[in-house]
Every structure is written in structure tokens, then in C-alpha cells.
Amino acid sequence: MGFVQSxxxxxxxxxxxxxxxxxxxxYVDDIVITGNDKSATENVKNSLRENFLIKDLGLLRYFLGIEVLYSDGNICLSQRKYCLELLNEFGYLGCKPVTTPIEQSFLVTNKCKNDQKILENVNGFQRLIGKLIYLSLTRPDISYDVQFLSQFMHSPCQSHLDIALRLLRYLKLSPGKGISFKKSSxxxxxxxxxxxxxKCLKxxxxxxxxxxxxxxxLISWKSKKQNVVSRSTAEAEYRAMCSATCEIMWILNVLSELKVVCSxxxxxxxxxxxxISISQNPVFHERTKHFELDLHFLREKIAAGIVEPEKISTDKQVADxxxxxxxxxxxxxxxxxxxxxxxxAT
Structure with missing residues (x-):
């Protein structure tokens, strides 16, 4: 049909x-089609009908558990139905909501508090975290908490379950919240x-x-523990910049295939x-020689004019x-x- 695979x-x-x-x-037997020419999209659907038994559901409203809402030219991706079913499954539809997914003073540790034993119902904890992972597709505000809880899928304690249940109370506050795509030139x-x-004490x-x-x-986000131990805050921040640069490279490639030109x-x-100073300084110092591979990668992209690091105040740092x-x-x-x-919300 003339299509090119990305x-x-x-x-x-x-x-x-x-x-x-x-x-x-x-995605398997679910298809989303869009374009700038209505007759061309209809021709594609007619071609598919000639070879497969398909059902045209019209304007995109629901896809893989994600609800698509339209308002004033904006699009919102929400998992309200999925979230309410999750709350109902674990008996938290009538719970008292909280305003944050995790306590600010929380300390990350891989040890169980007060010598707690591993939960007997591990499968229930795993099912809950698995559902929260899928919910984080449209809820970046719970990404950090889900990332932390995912580390204990095979050996959760009561303290970990308490954090997961607090997360359900946070979701009860606004189950219909989702990512909003605003129309912009x-x-x-x-x-x-x-x-x-x-961050991890162990x-x-x-x-x-x-x-x-x-x-x-917001089109991409991540919260993930680093693979190696960083010897300083600068090194940890630098490795984070490298991860973000990799994602930017991938996004630029996808956008180029979609004919979107980014400056x-x-x-x-x-x-x-x-x-930032390390990323812009081509000289290797004693404190940076042990993460040389990341240094080469990021500096190469900076030199090529693909990314440009810039200082921002901590109070304006969205990634917090x-x-x-x-x-x-x-x-x-x-x-x-x-x-x-x-x-x-009404």
C-alpha cells in the first residue's frame, strides 16, 4: 500500500x-489511523477491508485502555475507567484521598522496616504494581513512586504495601487526571x-x-534508578543528562519520520x-575520567549542535x-x- 515502516x-x-x-x-489487532487527507485515509481503510474483516469505530475515543477526550482543540489522554476499576478491585473507592503520592520525608531503603517479614500474598502486590505501571502511561505524577515499588516485586514487605496503598489514596483524589495535548504552533x-x-541507602x-x-x-518522561554508583552529585546529574539526550535523539528521529521539523x-x-561545566569542557579531569564513555557521548552531541545544556533554578526544575x-x-x-x-472535574 506504499507505507514505510518506522x-x-x-x-x-x-x-x-x-x-x-x-x-x-x-498494536496486534487494534489500529489507529490519521492523516492530512480524509479521502486518503478512507482509501487505506477500504484497502484493509478487502483483505481483513475490520470494524471502523470512527473518531478515536478509546485505545488500549486509554480514553481520548477532546475539548477546545486540545486532546487529553486519560485512564479514568481503568483507575476506577483498580480502586474498586482493591476496595479503595471510598477511601480518604491524600494530596501527594508519597511522603516528602520518605527515605529509600531496600530493607524491611522493623525486621518485617515478606508478605504472604506476593501475587496480590505484584498485580497491584503491574496495574500501576500501566496507569503511569498517562500519569507521570506517579512515575517516581511506581519506579521505587517495582524494585520489590519478588520480596515486598508491609511497609512497601503501605506505600502502594497510599498511592491508591492519591489516585482517588482525581482518577480522571491525564496528559493534556495543547494545540500550538x-x-x-x-x-x-x-x-x-x-537516593537508595543500600x-x-x-x-x-x-x-x-x-x-x-509533555511527550516523554522517565524515573529510573541508575545502573552504576555515582561518586558525586555532578556525576549523577551528568549521567541523567546522558539518558535524557538518548531519549531526545530517538524523539528527533521519530519526528523526522513524521515530517515534523524541530529547531x-x-x-x-x-x-x-x-x-553543565563538565559537559561543555573538553578537558578530562581527575574527577571525570572514570565515566569517560558518557563524557564522549554527551560532548559529541553538544559539539554537533543537537543539544545545549542550560542552567535552571531548582525551584523551576520540572523533573523534580x-x-x-x-x-x-x-x-x-x-x-x-x-x-x-x-x-x-466539574
Whole structure:
């Protein structure tokens, strides 16, 4: 049919001929199709009907458990139904909600508190965390907590279950909240990256957190423990910048296949002046020689004009929500910066 498979995402197919542009996204037997020419999309659907038994559900409303809402030219991806079913399954539909997913003073440790034993019902904990992982597809505000709880899938204690149940109480506050895509002429790609040094008290590994925006919309985010121990806050921040740069490279490739032109360099906002200095200084110092591979990668992209690190104040660092627990005011402010919206609110 003339479609070309994306090299960045094998489930994405693109048809581009003269002024006609059609995009096809396939997941098993579920298909999303869009384009700039209505007759071209109809021709694609007719071609599919000739070979397969398909059902046209019209305008996209529901896809893989994600509800698509439209309002004033904006699109919101929400998992309200999925979230309510989750709360109902674990008996938390009538619980008292909390304003933050995790306590600000929480200390990360792999040890069970007060010599607690491993939970007898491990399968129940695993099922809960698995559902929370899928819910985080449209709820970046719970990414940090889900990342932490995922480390104890095989040996959870009561303290870990308490954190997971608190997360359910947080979801009860606004189950309809989701990512909002705002219509904008701006196609500027920017990134925010942060790291919490030696967050885990047992392994002393740091947590990487980043959020990538296209215009005003958050399109990619991650909260993940780093693979190696960083010897300083600058090194931890630097490794986080490298992870964010890899994601930016992938996003730029996907956007180029979708014929979206982004201006370069991409601004990468970091609140560590030391990490930015290391990334821009071509001289290897004693303190940086042990993470030479990451140094070469990031400096290469900076020299090529693909990314440009820039200092940002800590109070404006959006990526903080992916690396640590915050108080209610900070958490709410960052959720607004992440374009999280609840279209079901009256």
C-alpha cells in the first residue's frame, strides 16, 4: 500500500506521497489511523477491508485502555475507567484521598522496616504494581513512586504495601487526571533533567528523572534508578543528562519520520552547574575520567549542535517530580507544569 515502516518504532507505518501524509499505528489487532487527507485515509481503510474483516469505530475515543477526550482543540489522554476499576478491585473507592503520592520525608531503603517479614500474598502486590505501571502511561505524577515499588516485586514487605496503598489514596483524589495535548504552533523541543544523588541507602545508586516537551506538551518522561554508583552529585546529574539526550535523539528521529521539523539545538535544562561545566569542557579531569564513555557521548552531541545544556533554578526544575517526594504545594505546581488535566472535574 506504499507505507514505510518506522525504524524507530516498528508498530508505526508512514505513507508520504506529494501532499498526502497518512500515519498508521498498529498494536496486534487494534489500529489507529490519521492523516492530512480524509479521502486518503478512507482509501487505506477500504484497502484493509478487502483483505481483513475490520470494524471502523470512527473518531478515536478509546485505545488500549486509554480514553481520548477532546475539548477546545486540545486532546487529553486519560485512564479514568481503568483507575476506577483498580480502586474498586482493591476496595479503595471510598477511601480518604491524600494530596501527594508519597511522603516528602520518605527515605529509600531496600530493607524491611522493623525486621518485617515478606508478605504472604506476593501475587496480590505484584498485580497491584503491574496495574500501576500501566496507569503511569498517562500519569507521570506517579512515575517516581511506581519506579521505587517495582524494585520489590519478588520480596515486598508491609511497609512497601503501605506505600502502594497510599498511592491508591492519591489516585482517588482525581482518577480522571491525564496528559493534556495543547494545540500550538510551536514545535520547539526542550528537556528537563534531574537526579537525586545516592537516593537508595543500600545500593547508593542515584535516581534519574527527565521530562521532554514538544511545545507545551509533555511527550516523554522517565524515573529510573541508575545502573552504576555515582561518586558525586555532578556525576549523577551528568549521567541523567546522558539518558535524557538518548531519549531526545530517538524523539528527533521519530519526528523526522513524521515530517515534523524541530529547531536545533534542543535546550536541556539542568540545575547542576558542575554537570553543565563538565559537559561543555573538553578537558578530562581527575574527577571525570572514570565515566569517560558518557563524557564522549554527551560532548559529541553538544559539539554537533543537537543539544545545549542550560542552567535552571531548582525551584523551576520540572523533573523534580520524577526523582523525589515533594510537599503538596510543590507537587501540585509541577503537575500543572506537566500539563496534567482532569476534564471530568466539574
Amino acid at each position: 525504524v524507530c518504532d516498528y508498530s508505526l507505518f508512514v505513507l508520504s506521497k506529494s501532499d498526502v501524509f497518512v500515519v498508521l499505528l498498529v 510551536s514545535m520547539v523541543l526542550i528537556g528537563f533533567v534531574d537526579s537525586d544523588w545516592a 545500593t547508593r545508586r542515584s535516581v534519574t528523572g527527565y521530562g521532554i516537551f514538544l511545545g507545551e506538551t 536545533l539545538p534542543v535546550k536541556l535544562y539542568c540545575d547542576s552547574k558542575s554537570a 517530580v520524577f526523582t523525589k517526594g515533594l510537599n503538596a504545594a510543590q507537587h501540585q505546581a509541577l503537575c500543572e507544569d506537566l500539563c496534567l488535566d482532569n476534564m471530568f
